[in-house]
Amino acid sequence: MMKKVGLTAVGILAITGGNVVVQATTEFPDAGKAESSVRVLIEDDGEVIIPPVDPGDPEPPIDPGNPNLEPGLLDILYVSPLDFGTVVINGEEQVIAAADDVDTAGQSFSPMVTIQDRRADAQRQGWTLTVRYEDDFLDGAEIKMNPYIHSGNQEDFGIDPGGEIALSTNATIFAEAGQVPYARHTVSMGMAQPDQAVQLVIPGEDYASGEYTTTIVWELTDGPLG
Template structure:
């Protein structure tokens, strides 16, 4: 399988060599006698402009576009960061004397262009991670999420995070095998086990189906809470 992802790198490569008559270290080339020389090769990978396109969760789908003002401006010292997280909106729910389960809307801050119709649609709720660390510094990581306060009189938010199989292959990313019920404690939303075969790049992790279970008899009001996300590199 393959996945569309942006490694956001540019490459510059050059060799430095000099031809001199004396067998000394000059201009990064070492001459060992008349018939042997060792010249050094230099190259660098630099991070390019991150842009405003989120890598698609599933290969073959167009990349969602998001307002650049909503993207995290801090890409981290080693280009290891949370670039973007969807806000959750459950809309308006009529008062009820019975419990009610409502699904979150798709991410209205993102737009996917359907080239066939020319129409835009909202992308699924997701988290965009960038990890451009080199092989020496790219360690395992964990992304946690927690609810910061009570919501809708004790309503329970549930996610079903997932990544495409190619994201696991390319970047070592994994998600819980069952639904994630949020509470006031940090829980693992996703994590990565780095191996020699994993790549540097950026990728999207879907929140999957997101629902809120509203208790019976919650009073009429506008309710808010927030989710705290923490991306931590492991030793």
């Protein structure tokens, strides 16, 4: 609503030499000033899209359960859980492959992690994705990953894999994008190479029977580490 400008008139009466002189002054508080409101509502497209690991092979579409429904401009959209099933200890070293992930339509796919970077050009300075255990897991055993990033994503977005990883409670680089210019993107990265699997390596030791669990912590950092 436009603000109304008020008007005040003041009359001053002076008597000089029998003549009457009237002097009037007019004041305009806030003269030439008005106010109006401004409003804009910015929304995202409301859709979280999880692309396949291979951008050239988009079928079947990936629709995993429990994606990040309210991601920020730089965020992790989805991470597969890891399930190594049931193992019978036999006194020898065993290498167990993680089961495939399954989406809401029952389609299976290799365990992966998906990130998005939708920052403006001036704000993008790369990113680093690290992975670690929250707590120690199955003392003496190791979970091994070998990050897979499709060559097209490596070239288009400057993303480099961190190489083979043996998880620990210390953060290890899974993948990173450098400071070279790159486009906004959403990228899925395999936790293992196409001809491999995420592995649980159990040494030839005795373990008490029971279920062993831990939490894997993924952290996405703005810019390169160090």
